Amino acid sequence: xxxxxxxxxxxxxxxxxxxxxxxxxxxxxxxxxxxxxxxxxxxxxxxxxxxxxxxxxxxxxxxxxxxxxxxxxxxxxxxxxxxxxxxxxxxxxxxxxxxxxxxxxxxxxxxxxxxxxxxxxxxxxxxxxxxxxxxxxxxxxxxxxxxxxxxxxxxxxxxxxxxxxxxxxxxxxxxxxxxxxxxxxxxxxxxxxxxxxxxxxxxxxxxxxxxxxxxxxxxxxxxxxxxxxxxxxxxxxxxxxxxxxxxxxxxxxxxxxxxxxxxxxxxxxxxxxxxxxxxxxxxxxxxxxxxxxxxxxxxxxxxxxxxxxxxxxxxxxxxxxxxxxxxxxxxxxxxxxxxxxxxxxxxxxxxxxxxxxxxxxxxxxxxxxxxxxxxxxxxxxxxxxxxxxxxxxxxxxxxxxxxxxxxxxxxxxxxxxxxxxxxxxxxxxxxxxxxxxxxxxxxxxxxxxxxxxxxxxxxxxxxxxxxxxxxxxxxxxxxxxxxxxxxxxxxxxxxxxxxxxxxxxxxxxxxxxxxxxxxxxxxxxxxxxxxxxxxxxxxxxxxxxxxxxxxxxxxxxxxxxxxxxxxxxxxxxxxxxxxxxxxxxxxxxxxxxxxxxxxxxxxxxxxxxxxxxxxxxxxxxxxxxxxxxxxxxxxxxxxxxxxxxxxxxxxxx
Numbered sequence: 001x002x003x004x005x006x007x008x009x010x011x012x013x014x015x016x017x018x019x020x021x022x023x024x025x026x027x028x029x030x031x032x033x034x035x036x037x038x039x040x041x042x043x044x045x046x047x048x049x050x051x052x053x054x055x056x057x058x059x060x061x062x063x064x065x066x067x068x069x070x071x072x073x074x075x076x077x078x079x080x081x082x083x084x085x086x087x088x089x090x091x092x093x094x095x096x097x098x099x100x101x102x103x104x105x106x107x108x109x110x111x112x113x114x115x116x117x118x119x120x121x122x123x124x125x126x127x128x129x130x131x132x133x134x135x136x137x138x139x140x141x142x143x144x145x146x147x148x149x150x151x152x153x154x155x156x157x158x159x160x161x162x163x164x165x166x167x168x169x170x171x172x173x174x175x176x177x178x179x180x181x182x183x184x185x186x187x188x189x190x191x192x193x194x195x196x197x198x199x200x201x202x203x204x205x206x207x208x209x210x211x212x213x214x215x216x217x218x219x220x221x222x223x224x225x226x227x228x229x230x231x232x233x234x235x236x237x238x239x240x241x242x243x244x245x246x247x248x249x250x251x252x253x254x255x256x257x258x259x260x261x262x263x264x265x266x267x268x269x270x271x272x273x274x275x276x277x278x279x280x281x282x283x284x285x286x287x288x289x290x291x292x293x294x295x296x297x298x299x300x301x302x303x304x305x306x307x308x309x310x311x312x313x314x315x316x317x318x319x320x321x322x323x324x325x326x327x328x329x330x331x332x333x334x335x336x337x338x339x340x341x342x343x344x345x346x347x348x349x350x351x352x353x354x355x356x357x358x359x360x361x362x363x364x365x366x367x368x369x370x371x372x373x374x375x376x377x378x379x380x381x382x383x384x385x386x387x388x389x390x391x392x393x394x395x396x397x398x399x400x401x402x403x404x405x406x407x408x409x410x411x412x413x414x415x416x417x418x419x420x421x422x423x424x425x426x427x428x429x430x431x432x433x434x435x436x437x438x439x440x441x442x443x444x445x446x447x448x449x450x451x452x453x454x455x456x457x458x459x460x461x462x463x464x465x466x467x468x469x470x471x472x473x474x475x476x477x478x479x480x481x482x483x484x485x486x487x488x489x490x491x492x493x494x495x496x497x498x499x500x501x502x503x504x505x506x507x508x509x510x511x512x513x514x515x516x517x518x519x520x521x522x523x524x525x526x527x528x529x530x531x532x533x534x535x536x537x538x539x540x541x542x543x544x545x546x547x548x549x550x551x552x553x554x555x556x557x558x559x560x561x562x563x564x565x566x567x568x569x570x571x572x573x574x575x576x577x578x579x580x581x582x583x584x585x586x587x588x589x590x591x592x593x594x595x596x597x598x599x600x601x602x603x604x605x606x607x608x609x610x611x612x613x614x615x616x617x618x619x620x621x622x623x624x625x626x627x628x629x630x631x632x633x634x635x636x637x638x639x640x641x642x643x644x645x646x647x648x649x650x651x652x653x
Contacts, residue, residue, distance in 0.1 A: 590627025
């Protein structure tokens, strides 16, 4: 049937569109003068060196797990696992390469042609990551479905994607925050030099980190979410509605990619005056097309509008969570301004305000997720919840595009600063970067909401597979498992934050050493050793990512095998609840601290280099691993332990 081939066809179109962007809107653009090209080349070299070394570790892990799957489960699941892993890595590699190729081009367009042209380059660069994630993701899902036709086996694909995502998110997060903390605490606070000042030895590592954390790491995260949502809906749909339950999410996801291509095409055709309005319009347009499609497809596949209602719920909840994230993280609103105000009395009050704001930010999203679950379940039972997650992620190509555009514009600003370009260029890139913070909040909303809904649907898949119809809070095994599961996100966050701390300490010591041994650096008569800082972040992140990454796979296998399927079921439930809460809290608290610092730097509460600014820098430093390492990784943790449990369910009987 055409519906079976449609995902593969659309995925190929998405990959071709991605290639077209590279050929027409990125590579022909000049990288600027020699200094700009040199700086961009250093960033690219550092980023590609990191991802190459990271993938060597990941490939070893994938090989070991593949062998174990072949021995204890079956060969077909192993094939799906390998394909999910390889396509996730391919998406990250392509996205990283083009992101680092776009930064200087964005800077040069800002210098020569102004805001609209710079926005176009940054958007085109971000779209490569967006369509790599969805194109490769849907291609893999379509291929394994055509070959095996067994939804249960297909979960191996999600397992592979989740494995790579966790290592990419954790490793990239540790890298970027080690560099960021080192650059901020020594450069800004101790030496009083501006952000992205070429005299800071950690400045290149910091710009590399924007790419490895916010492009490759984020891309792998959304790849896993995208594939996991589709596959979980296929598994549940088949058990309830047969072939219709499988084909509906495949067709809708295909239309979502087409909608994103159309939105991107229209964006690149027009000269944009307002970056935020233009970027938000791509989200609204692609979302509207998916909504219309769902109302057309729902009666065709199911004879009613129930599926469309679930899709609507998913999209609306995702947008609403994104809006609430912006309320708690944007300097336009009172929460960030309050944190900035509290900075006047020191770092302690800044941190207290940020923690309270992050905790408060969990209320709205959790209520929205709960309402979404109730409506979706009432409409189509557990399949409805899975479809809501598909709805949230149907326009992933667009949300990743507007998210990945942010690191490109951030790098562009750094290159402008280090190249000594006119202040007007930095104003343009800073404008683009600030808009990126807003659009990133929406992406986080979709990621968090879909993580909760996808993990819940996978949890039901797990209980159905093992016929666990009587999981009860009166069962001591279930209760014990819930407590252990509720603890896991805290343990995971502790490990990842400690890893950032250790890597950052090494970075701080290196930057201090260079300033001490080479006094000419601050005078501008000596060049810093950028390479040593890049190497520190690379080595530290790769070493520190192993234990947190392995934890997510080893723990569910250990608990399930030793204590039984009921205890593991309780563990999954506990991890889901605390994991989602922690993810929201940490991501929003970190974002609020970051933007409070930027708000002060814009002139509020004393401005740059004031006591309140120094306090805000400390708060931002605390928040960095919150929002860019531990917080985003928790979304993957929750889904990965559930996927592992589903794939390995037969071992717990």
